[in-house]
Amino acid sequence: MRTFTKSLRNALYRPWSLAILATLLSASLLLALSVPIAMHQVQMREREQMSVHGERLLERLEQLFNQLRKGLDDLNNQPLRDCGPLMIDQLQQVSFQYRFIYEAIFYDGSQICSNWPARLSLTPSPGREPDIKGPVYRYWLTSPNEPDDNLAGLMLGRGDFEVTTSRGHLSDAVDLPPDGSLLVVVDEGKRALPVLGQAQDWPPSAGWPPDDGEVVVTDYRMLYRLPTDSSDYQLVLSLPRAEAKAYLAELWWMLPGSLLIALCMGALVLHLARQRQSLGGELQGALRRGEFKVRYQPIVDLNTRQFVGAEALIRWRHADGTMTSPELFIPLAESTGQICQLTDFVLVRTLEQLGPVLRANPQLYVSINLSACDVMEPRIGKVVARLLAIHEVAASQIAFEVTERGMIDVEVARLKLQALRDKGHSILIDDFGTGYSSLAYLQTLPVDCLKIDKAFIDALGYDAASSGVAPHIIRMAHALNLKVIAEGIEHDYQVELLRSEGVVYGQGWLFEKPLNAHQFRERITGGRRLGPRRADDDV
Numbered sequence: 001m002r003t004f005t006k007s008l009r010n011a012l013y014r015p016w017s018l019a020i021l022a023t024l025l026s027a028s029l030l031l032a033l034s035v036p037i038a039m040h041q042v043q044m045r046e047r048e049q050m051s052v053h054g055e056r057l058l059e060r061l062e063q064l065f066n067q068l069r070k071g072l073d074d075l076n077n078q079p080l081r082d083c084g085p086l087m088i089d090q091l092q093q094v095s096f097q098y099r100f101i102y103e104a105i106f107y108d109g110s111q112i113c114s115n116w117p118a119r120l121s122l123t124p125s126p127g128r129e130p131d132i133k134g135p136v137y138r139y140w141l142t143s144p145n146e147p148d149d150n151l152a153g154l155m156l157g158r159g160d161f162e163v164t165t166s167r168g169h170l171s172d173a174v175d176l177p178p179d180g181s182l183l184v185v186v187d188e189g190k191r192a193l194p195v196l197g198q199a200q201d202w203p204p205s206a207g208w209p210p211d212d213g214e215v216v217v218t219d220y221r222m223l224y225r226l227p228t229d230s231s232d233y234q235l236v237l238s239l240p241r242a243e244a245k246a247y248l249a250e251l252w253w254m255l256p257g258s259l260l261i262a263l264c265m266g267a268l269v270l271h272l273a274r275q276r277q278s279l280g281g282e283l284q285g286a287l288r289r290g291e292f293k294v295r296y297q298p299i300v301d302l303n304t305r306q307f308v309g310a311e312a313l314i315r316w317r318h319a320d321g322t323m324t325s326p327e328l329f330i331p332l333a334e335s336t337g338q339i340c341q342l343t344d345f346v347l348v349r350t351l352e353q354l355g356p357v358l359r360a361n362p363q364l365y366v367s368i369n370l371s372a373c374d375v376m377e378p379r380i381g382k383v384v385a386r387l388l389a390i391h392e393v394a395a396s397q398i399a400f401e402v403t404e405r406g407m408i409d410v411e412v413a414r415l416k417l418q419a420l421r422d423k424g425h426s427i428l429i430d431d432f433g434t435g436y437s438s439l440a441y442l443q444t445l446p447v448d449c450l451k452i453d454k455a456f457i458d459a460l461g462y463d464a465a466s467s468g469v470a471p472h473i474i475r476m477a478h479a480l481n482l483k484v485i486a487e488g489i490e491h492d493y494q495v496e497l498l499r500s501e502g503v504v505y506g507q508g509w510l511f512e513k514p515l516n517a518h519q520f521r522e523r524i525t526g527g528r529r530l531g532p533r534r535a536d537d538d539v
């Protein structure tokens with residue numbers, strides 16, 4: 001199982017695998033998003049088209065209704081009230097004057113006549129109750145199923161007169177989209193009569209009237225309520241919804257777009273992964289070319305300012321003299337797994353450079369920074385034991401610094417650190433206070449010393465000594481019998497405050513910046529040579 005996950009991880013860490021994975025993931029994500037976007041897009045367009053149609057329709061309908069009403073008003077305003085030749089003449093004049101009036105009728109309950117001498121249409125039959133009864137006008141809507149265009153349409157009445165417009169006139173005036181219907185909704189929204197187009201199921205499944213805005217969308221149709229002044233009826237335009245092919249058409253242009261973005265993502269990931277791989281390669285080359293150096297920053301006794309030890313810190317100096325901060329390349333080496341090689345390098349170099357001075361000063365120690373993979377694997381114990389044997393240095397003179405981040409699996413870390421401690425090494429918790437661990441939890445770990453992070457030492461300058469975080473950590477550490485080293489001391493007042501809290505050890509630029517091996521040895525021996533100067537002392 002472990003080998004399987006390891007080989008899976010190795011396969012995934014290859015730039016091409018990562019790029020393909022990124023492409024596939026982003027393609028599926030984008031496509032999954034495209035469908036609702038396409039639907040939304042089509043719906044928006046449908047609504048827009050609907051409003052455009054609706055507005056045009058309303059304009060034409062207003063023109064049409066105006067003519068019908070004016071014609072009726074004219075007829076009501078003239079004095080004739082019988083079906084004589086003068087009346088026929090009058091009715092004909094009205095129908096000539098108003099182009100939308102197909103037929104003008106006089107009907108007083110007993111006599112009936114129209115502008116058409118043979119009275120071709122007159123629909124609906126006289127006496128039928130109007131579909132809409134307004135305060136001035138009455139409206140009849142005639143069946144759109146009537147095959148004769150002239151016999152179907154709309155009729156308006158006022159007094160003893162009626163005027164009609166035929167379906168032919170209506171469809172000339174109203175440019176209805178294919179399969180569209182123009183409905184007149186009456187009886188407070190309960191009934192919808194078709195004026196043009198097919199009758200529709202009423203009320204629509206989405207309910208009527210529309211909750212918000214003027215549009216109701218059902219599964220198959222869109223209904224648009226035309227704004228009218230009349231409270232007697234509502235004009236509704238009903239259009240079929242876009243078909244699936246409209247969505248597909250929308251998706252068609254989204255598809256190449258999504259694929260292009262996914263490919264770009266893949267290319268980006270490939271580029272980054274390769275860059276990372278090449279940085280990893282560079283790290284390897286730098287090791288080979290000897291571009292890595294080790295510096296030693298003294299750890300001092302705050303009371304005597306004597307050096308009690310040092311922290312080994314790695315440096316990367318490129319061939320052109322430029323430096324790369326460990327804060328940049330250490331995380332990279334951690335992620336590529338090359339950190340173990342760097343740790344080994346620091347150990348080897350420390351013992352090579354400081355072996356004699358450590359042998360001559362058995363109280364002096366050097367602390368080595370460990371990363372998570374050093375802590376988790378048993379390797380480091382063997383490497384250090386071999387080196388200590390070669391250089392005849394005591395295990396107590398090599399300490400290890402681990403951060404809280406470095407203890408990914410606390411149980412494993414506890415075992416490994418205990419093993420190192422059993423050999424005689426001290427364990428220091430680095431950057432204490434920046435992680436998640438509480439002091440109580442520390443109690444369960446095999447630890448000798450806490451290094452308080454520079455951030456808390458800096459705060460000492462601003463907070464009263466008794467109120468900052470550092471004094472709290474210090475007191476708790478002492479209560480747990482842990483030694484304390486204060487990191488990043490830059491000012492004398494920090495030393496005084498720390499001493500007043502009982503801190504004995506410190507490290508910082510106030511005492512020394514990281515030194516090369518030669519400088520460090522000189523400070524320890526006071527200039528006395530313990531052996532020949534080494535070529536790799538990195539002046």
Ligand code: C2E
Binds near residue numbers: 326327
């Ligand atoms: P760290 O282990 O906490 O090391 C202390 C850092 O603080 C060092 O930075 C040191 O130069 C700096 N420092 C010490 N005193 C002062 C001071 O008074 N003022 C200021 N401003 N800085 C001070 P450096 O060498 O850049 O190292 C940064 C970090 O890189 C280290 O933090 C450690 O986490 C990591 N690192 C360095 N060398 C190694 C190594 O060999 N192995 C591993 N795994 N990590 C390393």
Ligand code: MG
Binds near residue numbers: 311369401430
């Ligand atoms: Mg450290």
Ligand code: MG
Binds near residue numbers: 430431451453487
């Ligand atoms: Mg630190």
